[in-house]
Structure formats: C-alpha cells, structure tokens
Amino acid sequence: MALDRFFRRRRPQQQGGADMPDLWTQCPKCKEGLYNRDLETTAFVCHKCGHHIRLDAAQRVQVLLDEGSFTQLSGRVQPTDALNFQDTESYPERLKRAQKKTGRPDAILTGTGAILGVPVTLAVMDFAFSGGSMGSVVGEEIARAAEHAARHGTPLVIVTASGGARMQESALSLMQMAKTTVALEGLTERGLPYVSLLTDPTTGGVTASFATIADVIVAEPGALIGFAGPRVIQQTIRQSLPDGFQRAEFLLSHGMVDAVVDRREQREYLASLLGLLTRREVSA
Numbered sequence: 001m002a003l004d005r006f007f008r009r010r011r012p013q014q015q016g017g018a019d020m021p022d023l024w025t026q027c028p029k030c031k032e033g034l035y036n037r038d039l040e041t042t043a044f045v046c047h048k049c050g051h052h053i054r055l056d057a058a059q060r061v062q063v064l065l066d067e068g069s070f071t072q073l074s075g076r077v078q079p080t081d082a083l084n085f086q087d088t089e090s091y092p093e094r095l096k097r098a099q100k101k102t103g104r105p106d107a108i109l110t111g112t113g114a115i116l117g118v119p120v121t122l123a124v125m126d127f128a129f130s131g132g133s134m135g136s137v138v139g140e141e142i143a144r145a146a147e148h149a150a151r152h153g154t155p156l157v158i159v160t161a162s163g164g165a166r167m168q169e170s171a172l173s174l175m176q177m178a179k180t181t182v183a184l185e186g187l188t189e190r191g192l193p194y195v196s197l198l199t200d201p202t203t204g205g206v207t208a209s210f211a212t213i214a215d216v217i218v219a220e221p222g223a224l225i226g227f228a229g230p231r232v233i234q235q236t237i238r239q240s241l242p243d244g245f246q247r248a249e250f251l252l253s254h255g256m257v258d259a260v261v262d263r264r265e266q267r268e269y270l271a272s273l274l275g276l277l278t279r280r281e282v283s284a
Contacts, residue, residue, distance in 0.1 A: 029051035030048050032046060034046060052263050060124045063267070064159070065115060066114045071111050074123075074141045077105070081168075099129075101129070107125055107127075107129035107131075107137075108137065110122065115271045115274065117281065120155050120156070121152070121154045122159070123145045125158075133166035133167075134162055134204075134205055135166035136176060139175070139177075142176075142210060143183035146194075149192060153192065154192070155192055155274045156187055156193075157194075157270065158211070160207075162204065163203055163204060164203050176209075193216070193273075193277040195217075195218065196216070197218045198257065203226055203228075208227055217256075217259075218259050218261050218270075219252070220248060220261070221248060221249070221260055224247060226246035230246055
C-alpha cells in the first residue's frame with residue numbers, strides 16, 4: 001500500500017465507537033506535524049517555530065510542578081444558575097457540556113505542590129472550560145487558594161488563560177474582580193510573594209483584576225494579553241494599532257509585564273525567583 005493512501009485511512013476506532021487517542025498534533029502557527037510524545041518532552045512547544053500550544057489545566061500542572069508533588073484543593077464548589085440565565089440554551093446545559101469536556105466543575109484547578117523543591121500554592125485556569133471565563137466558582141477558588149497560601153506560608157502562583165468575565169453570571173461574575181483582589185491582600189500582609197503567569201489568551205476582567213496585580217508578572221511568548229480585543233479597540237479609537245499590539249513582547253517593551261519566559265524554562269525561572277523571594281533552597 002502506498003504511504004499516502006496509508007495516512008489517508010480513517011483512524012481506527014475502539015469498541016463503542018470512541019476514537020483512538022491522536023498520536024499527532026498540528027502546530028497552529030507553522031502547521032508542522034508534531035508527535036505527541038515528543039511534545040511532552042518540549043513542554044508542548046513546537047520544535048520548529050517555537051509556538052506555545054495551549055495547555056489544559058492538568059497539562060500545566062505537569063509542566064510546572066515536580067512530579068508527584070501536586071495535591072488538589074479545588075473541586076468542592078459547584079457553579080449554580082442563580083440568574084436563571086437563558087440565551088440560545090440554558091446556563092446549566094452549557095455547564096454540563098463544559099464539565100463533561102474537561103472533567104472538572106469549573107474553569108479552575110488549584111492545589112499545592114513544589115517547583116524544584118520550592119513549596120507553592122498553585123491556581124491554573126482552564127481555557128477549555130467555557131473559554132476560561134471567570135464566574136463565581138473561579139473567584140471563590142482563587143480566593144481560597146490565596147487564603148491557603150497565606151495560612152501555610154507558601155508563595156502563590158496563578159496561571160491565567162481566560163476570555164474574561166462569564167456573561168451568564170452577569171454582575172455576580174464582575175464581583176469576583178473585587179473578591180480576588182481583596183483575598184490577595186492577605187499575602188501582602190504576610191510578606192508572601194504572588195507571581196502571575198499570563199498565557200494565551202488573558203483578557204477581560206481577569207486582566208483587569210488579579211492577573212495584573214502580582215508582585216511579579218510573567219508572560220509566555222506570543223500570548224494575547226489585554227482587556228478588550230484588538231478589533232474592538234481599533235473600531236473605538238478609529239486608529240490603526242501597532243504590530244504585535246497586546247502580545248506579550250509588546251507589553252514587555254512597554255513595562256506592563258516583568259518578563260517573557262519560554263515555557264521550557266519556566267520551572268527553573270519560577271523556582272529561582274520564588275527561592276530568592278522566600279529564601280528557600282532550590283533543588284538541582
């Protein structure tokens with residue numbers, strides 16, 4: 001059989017009709033075919049063009065924390081439809097679909113762990129869950145993570161990936177901007193560092209609140225970071241925007257983030273930073 005015909009064949013299916021796990025991922029930027037096992041060794045960064053492929057929350061934990069160190073804190077709080085919100089479908093129906101897709105109750109995963117031996121409290125937003133939108137559960141879990149870090153004397157790292165506030169929760173979602181900001185003050189009072197890692201995309205109310213008030217703000221290369229989208233801004237001010245506007249490198253050059261760090265170097269960078277700020281020894 002010719003090779004081209006072989007690769008055009010339909011993927012085999014497991015019993016019950018479920019597709020076999022994909023072996024390859026196509027880079028969204030350069031379209032290179034990437035073997036998934038190789039991607040794991042490069043922290044899901046394209047070896048050809050350096051594009052940082054979006055991660056779900058579990059993958060982010062795998063990339064950042066020492067193996068076997070993660071203990072989950074989140075998952076006990078469930079979202080509710082307090083406003084009986086209905087658009088093309090009901091909010092509970094949207095929640096059920098997102099929960100089935102991601103296997104978690106909402107767009108956040110929090111827990112404790114270590115980065116090269118440095119103990120941390122970690123919160124990771126999951127863009128796969130309704131675009132990482134911030135609802136009441138996200139705000140509550142971040143507040144609880146901040147309180148846990150303050151209580152146990154560990155630094156807090158929050159990894160953001162969000163389209164902003166969750167419209168199905170309206171004002172209740174916007175209230176989380178204030179709630180998370182107040183919760184983070186407990187770390188300041190105890191002299192504990194808070195580091196924010198902005199990934200693609202970080203926008204809306206998340207950018208306007210806890211994502212950008214950290215002691216140190218780090219971003220991934222090429223990450224879209226802003227409040228409103230570029231098209232909305234351009235249509236509002238009726239002016240052309242500079243090349244790379246709202247990308248991590250542009251924000252670094254204008255002093256809005258402290259560093260742009262390749263994902264393959266983030267563990268060493270964060271461990272060194274947190275070790276310095278907390279006077280803890282970093283493992284080799």
